[in-house]
Amino acid sequence: MSTDIYELSEAARQGNWSPLLREAEKVPSKHWAEDANCAAEDTDTFLPFGDGPREDPEEVKEQLGSELVRPLNLCNSCPLPIAARCLVDSIRHDDEWGIRAGLLASERSALRATWKDRVDEKAVQGALRGATAPLTKNERKAVIERFVADPALDPAAVARGLGITHEYLLKLAWRERQRSKQRASLSADQEANAA
Known part of the structure; x- marks a missing residue:
């Protein structure tokens, strides 16, 4: 068929x-x-x-x-x-x-x-390497999350891939780290309350 x-x-x-x-x-x-x-x-x-x-x-x-x-x-x-x-x-x-x-x-x-x-993995990988392309909100979020998680990534390339300045990328990364800490703290609190 x-x-x-x-x-x-x-x-x-x-x-x-x-x-x-x-x-x-x-x-x-x-x-x-x-x-x-x-x-x-x-x-x-x-x-x-x-x-x-x-x-x-x-x-x-x-x-x-x-x-x-x-x-x-x-x-x-x-x-x-x-x-x-x-x-x-x-x-x-x-x-x-x-x-x-x-x-x-x-x-x-x-x-x-x-x-x-959706998140197009090719678009995310391209942005992490510095390739510019239109990204959805979720793809941009994935790029920032991976940048925060992988210190080996080149900040200049990631900023270029997102079409933003290096300084703004660092600001977004700082915000993502703060959100990540809040999620981890909330998760720990929920586990403690469940026990």
């Missing part, structure tokens, strides 16, 4: 983004949308009235019914790598509206939330 976009999106929803991202990487061109089946279609076709990020997907499908057939069929006939790239790009850009990769806006809401919570 071949993998489809729904299987990839379900894995991502459960926190495993690797299969979806690997499939999307098979279409490296920034002009990937020109190869999508929807390229020559009116964009309004993919913006059904009544679908939005806070709607119930099943209710939207029931209410819009036949209005969704054409856009969903176009999406479902797209090659999987293009559909994966379409979905990943819509999530990366926090695109709340419209049908993307055969998923309604209301179906992508959970994926968008999961995306914001």
